[in-house]
Amino acid sequence: MEQDTTLLLGRLLGPTGPEVGCDRCFEELDRYVELELAGVDADAAIPGLRAHLGGCPACREEHESLRELVAGERRAA
């Protein structure tokens, strides 16, 4: 329950730092995922995107899907 309260506060107050918006997130998502999969510091390359994923469940889901799809494809290659 305490954890529920923490999560509720997280959803209400959102990410702490600066973040990009949904539009910019979509524009950069493919590059971000490829940097992640290459082991490069994607957060340094695209500041604010990680924070946005923390605050926007829809973009977070789409990031997880793209990452999983591309990673799976590369494993299979």
Place this chain on the structure above:
Amino acid sequence: MGAVSLPSIAPVDHGAETHPSSGSLAPAASTLDQESREWLRGLRADGAERDAAVARLHALLVRAARFEVGRRKHTLPHLRGNELDDIALEAADDALMSVLRRLDDFRGASRFTTWVYKFALLEAAVKLRKRAWQGREVPLEPEAWDVLATASAGPEAEVEQREVLHAVEDGIANALTPRQRQVLLALAVNGVPIDVLADRLDTTRGALYKTLHDARRKLRRHLEECGHAPLETEEH
């Protein structure tokens, strides 16, 4: 066409928006990998060569859309397999239109296939969220207030958290505009998907997120004015 047509995801915020979204940091076209170059050449060709490239692209998008449907089908347990596949095919069709319309936006910042996948995943995800909420009422504000009141009154809440929650409730009631209050409570408390709410309020996902972002900033400022230290939060 998917209700979140891609260019309509409006610009959002400040802070990290330090460079334009046109991909100015992306590599020049000359640095494209061989496979991406071949995709672009085929899609920009004429006649049968273009038709073949479009057919291959569509097949790729169908695969990505089916992948997304497969990931999220548990959210729609009442749908049969053929209905789910219809959603995937419709998402792929819409994604194909978006990709062809925005072909010149591809700058080679990723592989071409990674770039196109995100269109199919977005279209499929949006359709599935909307389908899951089809016919459902979007919860109204009073239900959200009940959630907040329960959380802040529960014996499990730490004293400090309880005080913060009370201050948050006060901020929502008094520091936000009616629109900010409506959007924040629907998205953050009632769990309405942002695409669904955008549809019901006849706006875009990007515009709604901007409203949510502004509401959150106001709430944080209100908490500080109430004497609460800035909170580190992680939403997941």
